[in-house]
Amino acid sequence: MDIDWGALGTVFVVALVAAVVLTVLFAYGVRGLSERAIAREQGGSGVVQFTGSIVCFVVSAAVVAYGIYLIVA
Template sequence: MDIDWGALGTVFVVALAAAVVLTVLFAYGIRGLSARETAREQGGSGVAAFTGSIVCFAVCAAVVAYGIYLIAA
Protein backbone atom coordinates (compact mmCIF):
# COMPACT_ATOMS: atom_id res chain seq x y z
CA MET A 1 0.00 0.00 0.00
CA ASP A 2 1.48 3.32 -1.10
CA ILE A 3 0.38 6.71 0.09
CA ASP A 4 0.51 9.59 -2.36
CA TRP A 5 1.86 12.20 0.04
CA GLY A 6 1.71 14.95 -2.57
CA ALA A 7 -2.03 14.45 -3.11
CA LEU A 8 -2.61 14.20 0.64
CA GLY A 9 -0.74 17.46 1.16
CA THR A 10 -2.75 19.14 -1.58
CA VAL A 11 -6.03 18.03 -0.02
CA PHE A 12 -4.84 19.28 3.38
CA VAL A 13 -3.82 22.69 2.07
CA VAL A 14 -7.06 23.16 0.09
CA ALA A 15 -9.20 22.08 3.05
CA LEU A 16 -7.31 24.39 5.41
CA ALA A 17 -7.60 27.33 3.02
CA ALA A 18 -11.33 26.70 2.50
CA ALA A 19 -11.94 26.53 6.25
CA VAL A 20 -10.05 29.77 6.87
CA VAL A 21 -11.79 31.61 4.02
CA LEU A 22 -15.23 30.38 5.10
CA THR A 23 -14.61 31.37 8.72
CA VAL A 24 -13.36 34.84 7.75
CA LEU A 25 -16.30 35.45 5.42
CA PHE A 26 -18.79 34.41 8.09
CA ALA A 27 -17.06 36.62 10.66
CA TYR A 28 -17.21 39.60 8.28
CA GLY A 29 -20.89 38.89 7.74
CA ILE A 30 -21.55 38.98 11.48
CA ARG A 31 -19.44 42.15 11.79
CA GLY A 32 -21.47 43.76 8.99
CA LEU A 33 -24.72 43.04 10.80
CA SER A 34 -23.28 44.52 13.97
CA ALA A 35 -22.10 47.62 12.09
CA ARG A 36 -25.60 48.02 10.66
CA GLU A 37 -27.13 47.97 14.12
CA THR A 38 -24.59 50.52 15.34
CA ALA A 39 -25.28 52.78 12.37
CA ARG A 40 -29.03 52.56 12.92
CA GLU A 41 -28.62 53.45 16.60
CA GLN A 42 -26.65 56.55 15.57
CA GLY A 43 -29.30 57.65 13.08
CA GLY A 44 -27.80 56.23 9.87
CA SER A 45 -29.20 53.60 7.59
CA GLY A 46 -26.41 51.00 7.58
CA VAL A 47 -27.32 49.81 4.09
CA ALA A 48 -23.72 49.33 2.97
CA ALA A 49 -22.86 47.17 5.99
CA PHE A 50 -26.03 45.13 5.54
CA THR A 51 -25.35 44.61 1.83
CA GLY A 52 -21.79 43.51 2.57
CA SER A 53 -22.96 41.03 5.18
CA ILE A 54 -25.55 39.57 2.82
CA VAL A 55 -22.84 39.12 0.17
CA CYS A 56 -20.58 37.38 2.69
CA PHE A 57 -23.37 35.05 3.80
CA ALA A 58 -24.30 34.30 0.18
CA VAL A 59 -20.70 33.37 -0.64
CA CYS A 60 -20.59 31.15 2.47
CA ALA A 61 -23.77 29.41 1.40
CA ALA A 62 -22.42 28.94 -2.13
CA VAL A 63 -19.17 27.40 -0.83
CA VAL A 64 -21.08 25.03 1.44
CA ALA A 65 -23.48 24.07 -1.35
CA TYR A 66 -20.56 23.41 -3.71
CA GLY A 67 -18.90 21.23 -1.08
CA ILE A 68 -22.09 19.21 -0.64
CA TYR A 69 -22.36 18.91 -4.42
CA LEU A 70 -18.77 17.59 -4.60
CA ILE A 71 -19.47 15.03 -1.91
CA ALA A 72 -22.79 13.87 -3.39
CA ALA A 73 -21.68 13.73 -7.02
Protein backbone atom coordinates in the same frame (compact mmCIF):
# COMPACT_ATOMS: atom_id res chain seq x y z
CA MET B 1 -0.72 -0.14 -0.42
CA ASP B 2 0.96 3.14 -1.29
CA ILE B 3 -0.04 6.55 0.00
CA ASP B 4 0.14 9.45 -2.43
CA TRP B 5 1.57 12.01 -0.01
CA GLY B 6 1.45 14.81 -2.58
CA ALA B 7 -2.28 14.36 -3.10
CA LEU B 8 -2.84 14.13 0.66
CA GLY B 9 -0.91 17.37 1.15
CA THR B 10 -2.93 19.07 -1.58
CA VAL B 11 -6.19 18.00 0.02
CA PHE B 12 -4.96 19.25 3.40
CA VAL B 13 -3.93 22.66 2.05
CA VAL B 14 -7.17 23.13 0.09
CA ALA B 15 -9.26 22.13 3.12
CA LEU B 16 -7.31 24.49 5.37
CA VAL B 17 -7.65 27.42 2.97
CA ALA B 18 -11.37 26.74 2.47
CA ALA B 19 -11.95 26.60 6.22
CA VAL B 20 -10.11 29.89 6.77
CA VAL B 21 -11.91 31.63 3.90
CA LEU B 22 -15.29 30.39 5.08
CA THR B 23 -14.64 31.48 8.65
CA VAL B 24 -13.45 34.94 7.58
CA LEU B 25 -16.44 35.46 5.27
CA PHE B 26 -18.90 34.47 7.98
CA ALA B 27 -17.12 36.68 10.53
CA TYR B 28 -17.28 39.66 8.16
CA GLY B 29 -20.99 38.98 7.69
CA VAL B 30 -21.60 39.04 11.43
CA ARG B 31 -19.43 42.15 11.75
CA GLY B 32 -21.47 43.87 9.02
CA LEU B 33 -24.70 43.15 10.87
CA SER B 34 -23.30 44.62 14.07
CA GLU B 35 -22.02 47.68 12.19
CA ARG B 36 -25.51 48.10 10.72
CA ALA B 37 -26.99 48.11 14.21
CA ILE B 38 -24.47 50.72 15.31
CA ALA B 39 -25.20 52.87 12.25
CA ARG B 40 -28.95 52.67 12.87
CA GLU B 41 -28.49 53.71 16.52
CA GLN B 42 -26.57 56.75 15.32
CA GLY B 43 -29.33 57.74 12.91
CA GLY B 44 -27.95 56.23 9.71
CA SER B 45 -29.54 53.63 7.48
CA GLY B 46 -26.82 50.97 7.53
CA VAL B 47 -27.74 49.79 4.03
CA VAL B 48 -24.12 49.37 2.91
CA GLN B 49 -23.23 47.27 5.95
CA PHE B 50 -26.34 45.14 5.55
CA THR B 51 -25.66 44.59 1.84
CA GLY B 52 -22.05 43.62 2.55
CA SER B 53 -23.08 41.16 5.24
CA ILE B 54 -25.68 39.56 2.96
CA VAL B 55 -23.05 39.18 0.23
CA CYS B 56 -20.68 37.52 2.73
CA PHE B 57 -23.40 35.13 3.91
CA VAL B 58 -24.39 34.24 0.33
CA VAL B 59 -20.78 33.55 -0.64
CA SER B 60 -20.36 31.45 2.52
CA ALA B 61 -23.45 29.44 1.64
CA ALA B 62 -22.17 29.00 -1.92
CA VAL B 63 -18.83 27.66 -0.66
CA VAL B 64 -20.62 25.19 1.62
CA ALA B 65 -22.99 24.12 -1.16
CA TYR B 66 -20.06 23.61 -3.55
CA GLY B 67 -18.27 21.51 -0.95
CA ILE B 68 -21.35 19.35 -0.49
CA TYR B 69 -21.67 19.04 -4.27
CA LEU B 70 -18.06 17.86 -4.51
CA ILE B 71 -18.63 15.26 -1.80
CA VAL B 72 -21.89 13.93 -3.26
CA ALA B 73 -20.84 13.94 -6.92
